[in-house]
Amino acid sequence: MIMNVLEVAVFAMVTLGPNQQPFTCEVSIGGVRCSHGIAAFREGEHDILMSDGVKVAKSPKGELLFSNGIQAHMDSLGWVQFSNGAAVRREGTEQFRFSTGMVCRYTAIGKVACTRR
Known part of the structure; x- marks a missing residue:
């Protein structure tokens, strides 16, 4: 099964913190590789x-569980708020x-770019 490259980009953004530079x-x-070194x-x-x-x-209920202790919850406006200060929503x-x-989006099949908008 092919990994969801867009999800991986989002998880990389969350784990590396809110001050990201653009990356692909x-x-x-065997997986997904990103230009900032995360695989x-x-x-x-x-x-x-x-x-x-x-x-x-991912729990059976769809909750995200990070081994480094980052926690996530959905707010009333549709943003997923993370305990390290990151917040994201699907568009x-x-x-x-x-x-x-920052916005992460597909640019081609199997490729994602995360850039400032």
Whole structure:
């Protein structure tokens, strides 16, 4: 099963904190690789292991569980708020917007770009 490269880009944005520079991610052999050095690999059916050691698991209810203690909750305006200060919301099926002004979106099949808007 191919990993969702857009989800990996979002998880990289969350784990690395809100002060990100633009980057790209693309599907590669065995996982996803991003231009800022983070790679991600599937671990089991629902878990993703990031190259920085952070494991992101999706519970059966769709909750995100980060092994480094970052917690997430949905606010009343549709933003997912993370305990490290990051906030993101889905805009359509192919784009996520961060409260910092960064937007991650598909640019081609298997490729995502995260840029300031």
